[in-house]
Amino acid sequence: MQDTRATLTAEGECPIGQESDDCPGFDRFAFARFIANQECAQAFVGVVDDAWLQGWHESNGGNLSYRLREEERDAYHRYLEKPLGGSKWTDLDCSVPELAGEYFLVTAAGSHFRTVRRKSSATTGLVEIRGDGKAWRVIGGFEGQGVVGRSFGKPTSEFAAHVAVHAARKRISQGRSRAVYHAHPAQVIALTAVLPQDSRTVSRILWKSLTESILVIPEGVGVLPWMVPGSGGLAQATSALMEKHAAVLWPWHGLCCAADSLEGAFGLVHTIEKASSIYLRARAAHKQQEDELPHSISDAQLLEAAQAFGVALNKDFLA
Ligand SMILES: [Zn+2]
Numbered sequence: 001m002q003d004t005r006a007t008l009t010a011e012g013e014c015p016i017g018q019e020s021d022d023c024p025g026f027d028r029f030a031f032a033r034f035i036a037n038q039e040c041a042q043a044f045v046g047v048v049d050d051a052w053l054q055g056w057h058e059s060n061g062g063n064l065s066y067r068l069r070e071e072e073r074d075a076y077h078r079y080l081e082k083p084l085g086g087s088k089w090t091d092l093d094c095s096v097p098e099l100a101g102e103y104f105l106v107t108a109a110g111s112h113f114r115t116v117r118r119k120s121s122a123t124t125g126l127v128e129i130r131g132d133g134k135a136w137r138v139i140g141g142f143e144g145q146g147v148v149g150r151s152f153g154k155p156t157s158e159f160a161a162h163v164a165v166h167a168a169r170k171r172i173s174q175g176r177s178r179a180v181y182h183a184h185p186a187q188v189i190a191l192t193a194v195l196p197q198d199s200r201t202v203s204r205i206l207w208k209s210l211t212e213s214i215l216v217i218p219e220g221v222g223v224l225p226w227m228v229p230g231s232g233g234l235a236q237a238t239s240a241l242m243e244k245h246a247a248v249l250w251p252w253h254g255l256c257c258a259a260d261s262l263e264g265a266f267g268l269v270h271t272i273e274k275a276s277s278i279y280l281r282a283r284a285a286h287k288q289q290e291d292e293l294p295h296s297i298s299d300a301q302l303l304e305a306a307q308a309f310g311v312a313l314n315k316d317f318l319a
Contacts, residue, residue, distance in 0.1 A: 026085050026086075026139075026140065027079075027080045027081055027082050027084075027085070027140070028121070028140075028143060029079075029081065030076065030079035030080045030081065030140060031079075031121055031125070031126065031140035031141045031143075032121050033079040034075070034076050034079050034126070034140070035120045035121065035124065035141075037079075038072060038075055038076075040066060040068065040069070040072050040105065040262075041105060041120075041124075043261075043262045043263070044064065044066050044105050044124070044262055045116055045117050045120055045124070046262075047064065047181075047262045047263065047265070047266045048064060048107065048113050048116040048117070049113075049116070049117055050266060051064075051113055051181075051183060051266065051269070052113040052114050052116075054185070054270070054273075055186065056113075056183040056184055056185045056186075056254075056269065056273075057112070057113035057114070057183065057184065058184065059112065060110050060111060060112050061113075061183075061184045061254075062107075062113060062181075062182055062183045062184055062254070063106070063107045063156035063158050063159075063162070063181075063182050064106070064107050064179070064180070064181050064182070064262075064265075065104050065105065065106040065107070065155075065156075065159070065162040065166070065179070065180050065181075066104065066105045066106075066178055066179050066262055067099075067102055067103070067104055067166055067170070067177075067178045067179075068102070068103040068104070068105065068126075069178075072103075073103050076103065076126065076140070084139060085139070086128060086137040086138060086139040087137050087138040087139075088137060089130055089135040089136070089137045090135055090136055090137065091134060091135050092129075092133075092134055092135055092136060092160065092163060093160055093232055093235075094160075094163075094164060094167075094236075095132075095133050095134050096129065096133045096134075096163055096164070096166075096167040097132070097133040098133070098167050098170055098171055099129045099133055099163065099166060099167050099170065100129060100130070100131050100132065100133040101128070101129060101130075101131050102128070102129050102166075103126055103127070103128050103129075103139070104126070104127045104128075104129075104155075104162070104166070105124060105125075105126055106124065106125060106126075106127050106155040106156060106159060106162070107123060107124055107155070107156050108122065108123050108124060108125060108141075108142050108153075108154070108155060108156065109153075109154050109155060109156050109157050111123035111124070111156075120141075121141055121143050122141075122142065122143050124141050124142075125138055125140055125141025125142035125143075125154075125155060126138070126139050126140040126141055127139065127155050127159070129163070136155075136159070136163070138153070138154060138155070142154060142155070157230045158182060158229075158230055158235075160232065160235045161182075161230075161234060161235035161238055161239070161256070162180045162182075164235045164236065164238070164239035165180045165235075165238060165239050165242050165256065165258055166180055166258075167239065168239040168240075168242050168243055169242055169246075169258040172243060173260065176260045177258050177259065177260055178259075178260060178261065178262075179258065179259050179260070179261060179262045179264065179265040180256070180257070180258045180265065181256070181257050181258075181259075181262075181265035181266065181268075181269065182254060182255065182256045182257075183254055183255055183257075183269045184253070184254040185254065185255060185269055185272070185273035185276075186273075187273050187274075187276040187277040187280055188249065188254065188255055188269075188272055188273050188276045189252060189253065189254060190276070190280055191205075191249075191276045191279065191280065192223075192249065192251035192252055193252065194280070194283070194291075195291055196291070197223050197224070197225055197226075197251050198223055199220055199221060199222050199223045199245070199317070200220070200316065200317045201291060202220075202221055202223050202249060203217070203220030203221050203314065203317045204220075204292070204317055204318075205275075205279050205291065205292065206220075206221060206272060206275040206276065206279070207220075207275075207297070207302055207313075207317075208292070208293070208296040208297045208302070209275040209276075209278040209279040209282070209293075209296070210271070210274060210275035210278055211297060211302075211305055212305075212309075213271050213272070213274075213275045214302060214305060214306055214309065214311060214313055215309050215311055216267060216268060216271040216272075217245075217246065217247055217268065217271065217272065218306065218311040218312055218313050218314065219244060219245050219246065219314045220245060220314045220317045221245060221247045221248070221249050221272060222241035222242065222244060222245035222247070222248040222249065223248070223249045223251070224237050224238065224241060224248060224249070224250055224251070225251065226250075226251045226252055226253070227250070229250075229253060234250070238250075238256050242256075242258055246258055246259060246268060247268050247269075247272060249272075255268075255269050255272060255273075257269055257272075279293070299318045299319045302318065303318065
């Protein structure tokens with residue numbers, strides 16, 4: 001019988017792929033130390049916990065990624081007791097030169113937000129983008145067994161979408177954007193069963209339901225048509241719409257948000273979910289047939305508030 005333990009290639013790759021338990025190229029303790037001690041990793045686990053408590057992540061729904069700062073990448077290297085190993089490179093569908101060499105902390109494929117704090121070395125991991133921006137590999141975490149008895153072994157199945165969104169948002173934010181978050185908030189999803197799927201209608205309703213939402217989504221929310229979850233088409237359409245919007249709504253599915261910080265990404269989902277819930281309650285109470293409620297903030301009042309807050313409201317969505 002063949003020995004299944006692998007040895008590293010000259011390039012430092014684990015030839016058996018992503019089975020980190022069998023690959024001596026991984027320093028498992030380094031990742032555990034990173035998760036336990038790094039502020040960004042603790043913030044990551046904290047947001048996952050909070051999101052679970054909000055009820056946005058049934059079963060293994062939703063995923064989160066965070067692009068490490070240079071000093072956080074350096075900190076990971078300091079935790080390593082042997083040279084950085086990694087799994088085999090996996091080609092990306094698209095080239096992302098703007099993310100070359102970047103490290104991402106990512107939730108695992110099949111992981112449950114409910115268990116991330118207890119099993120963080122299994123349910124999260126670190127992924128590196130190759131220097132040419134055309135491939136990725138696992139460099140830490142994703143250890144242990146998933147719910148169906150397989151090693152988690154890899155990042156979320158939506159990783160391609162996360163990469164595409166990170167690339168777009170990093171470019172338009174001059175490097176500030178770091179977090180991409182996908183959740184299944186119930187009120188937002190219910191909203192898509194009530195309203196037409198167009199960005200203008202949905203954005204106006206959110207603004208008019210909760211005045212201070214204009215501080216969080218001044219550019220409004222982008223709305224896509226329904227698409228197959230995890231598909232390349234959804235990834236492409238989302239990253240294109242996120243050139244204009246920090247939050248994109250996937251009808252009958254959920255939200256994809258990007259922000260400069262993990263807290264900012266959580267805040268986007270929280271705000272949009274709350275505004276949706278206010279709208280749905282008011283509409284039900286009125287037994288309303290029209291989309292816009294009979295008593296709500298006028299466009300002039302929205303502009304007045306935007307001026308007072310110093311935010312540039314998307315005028316394409318105003319009358
Ligand atoms: Zn989803």
